[in-house]
Amino acid sequence: MVPVTAADLSLLCVAPTHVYRGWSILPKAGEAIAHLGQRALVVASPRRYQSIEAGLGAIAQRLELKVGTFHGECSEATLATLQQEAADHQCDLVIGVGGGKALDTAKLLADRLGVPVVTIPTSAATCAAWTALANIYTETGAFAYDVPLRRCPDLLLLDYALVQSAPKRTLVAGIGDALAKWYEASVSSGSTQATLTVAAVQQARVLRDLLLQQSVSALNEVGSPAWENVVDATTLVAGMIGGIGGAQCRTVAAHAxxxxxxxxPQSKHTxxxxxxxxxxxxxxxxxxxxxxxxxxxxxxxxxxxxxxxxxxxxxxxxxxxxxxxxxxxxxxxxxxxxxxxxxxxxxxxxxxxxxxxxxxxxxxxxxxxxxxxxxx
Known part of the structure; x- marks a missing residue:
């Protein structure tokens, strides 16, 4: 038998193992999280953690929680600090709470530690809660490089009540980020006829059309079915497209x-x-x-x-x-x-x-x- 090498494999990390979505589901998620580990390190900014601490109360009764040191950047220095804190806590689970950089930090930390990770997005600004990818930045926020991860998160909790409390601007940004799936994937996929790539590109077209048709209503009617559709599109569907399409559905010029x-430095606040x-x-x-x-x-x-x-x-x-x-x-x-x-x-x-x-x-x-x- 001829041995299979890494070069022969096409690795697709399609989706989180479980996705829970709904209104005010965070306080009810303790059992689902407890199945993954007992000593959890939470990656969240101090302000973000304070805003959800009450919702984590029921979860804290099932787990030994420690809040890690995170101040907004997914950087190597931040990861080094968190790795030491995880070791001190004998961490067997990472929980990421917040926006894209907090979630990327949590995913990459869990990947390096070899433990499960739970992602809890608090806005619909990116699809980071879904993907097997993390972006590394410098301490000043400049993009450095991205890191493919071995798998998608073990559990994604999309609590609409959390997302609803985020500034409207974050959903607008999420719409912009998700739109890029079509404009980039349709270019990078080239002439390939691979079934999953074709499926991903066509799903990106559907995603674009949904955003063009429902975004205005979603922004004007927060909490409405149109709003839920757009939140799902930016946080879940956008991530799924990258998972199904894999390397053939790359980012292109928009993300570059x-x-x-x-x-x-002037872009720090965008x-x-x-x-x-x-x-x-x-x-x-x-x-x-x-x-x-x-x-x-x-x-x-x-x-x-x-x-x-x-x-x-x-x-x-x-x-x-x-x-x-x-x-x-x-x-x-x-x-x-x-x-x-x-x-x-x-x-x-x-x-x-x-x-x-x-x-x-x-x-x-x-x-x-x-x-x-x-x-x-």
Whole structure:
């Protein structure tokens, strides 16, 4: 028998083992969590932990909880501190509570420790609660690299009551992040006819259409069925697409632009999905500049109109980067074009100069009845 090597395998981490979703389910989840471990380290910012401490009360009766040291960045320094705290606590379970960086930190910590992990998102800003992937940042918030994990979380708890209490802006950002699934996967999947990849790309199209159709209602009617649909789309469906599609449904230019922008201090107060949403426009603009794509032009015009409706940024000014110098923007474009960047999954070559041109021209040809001239 010929031995099977790692090169022969195509690893797909499709989904969490269990997903619980509903209203006010956190206080009822103690038994489900207790099946996974007894000595849990909680990864959450101090402010976030205080906001859910009451909800964790019933869980605390079943587990020995210790709150780890987490101050907002999924960095190697943070992970080193948490690993020591986990050892001191004899941790056999990690519970991540919060946004994307807290959940990524919890997943990566659990992966390194070889213990189960529970993810509890407190907003619908990303699909981090679902995925077998973690992004590492510097202590100042600049993107460094991503780390594939051995499996998706063991348990995902999506409590609508928690998400409902998050700022509206986080759901808007989640919409932007989830939209990228279609615009990136449809490019990176190329001409492959692999069944699961085709299924993932088609699901990304369905996701895009749902967001375009229901996001305005969801934002205006928090807690409504449309709101639940959009929350599910941004936190669950977006993650499922990456799980099914695997390596053939990579991030492309939209996330590469995000990664470059994180290196600018002016972007510190913008959310992940806001930068990604802007990155989609940059990607489409690149397709116009290089390929003369009328389809990309039409898609960009459609997205600009949608962004105005929901409050996503259309240009650098709306991202709060109006004070960024040309040299800083050039540096962000250079980071986005680093040799290992996913931007190179575009079907054409790009340079930092070309990316910079696309970054400053996302509104070319778009006429708005809402925005004034200073926003263009």
């Amino acid at each position: 632009i995000h990664n470059g922008l994180t290196h600018l 959310l992940h999905g806001e930068k990604v949403a802007y990155g989609i426009l940059v990607q489409l603009r690149l397709e116009e500049l290089v390929q003369g794509s009328q389809l990309a032009t039409s898609a960009r015009q459609q997205l600009c109109q949608f962004y105005e409706q929901v409050g996503l940024p259309l240009n650098l000014q709306q991202l709060g980067l109006q004070e960024a110098s040309l040299a800083q923007l050039q540096y962000a474009a250079t980071v986005a074009c680093a040799p290992e960047s996913d931007i190179h999954y575009l079907p054409f070559a790009v340079t930092p100069e070309l990316v910079l041109e696309a970054m400053v021209s996302t509104l070319v040809g778009y006429t708005s009845k809402v925005m004034d001239g200073s926003a263009r």
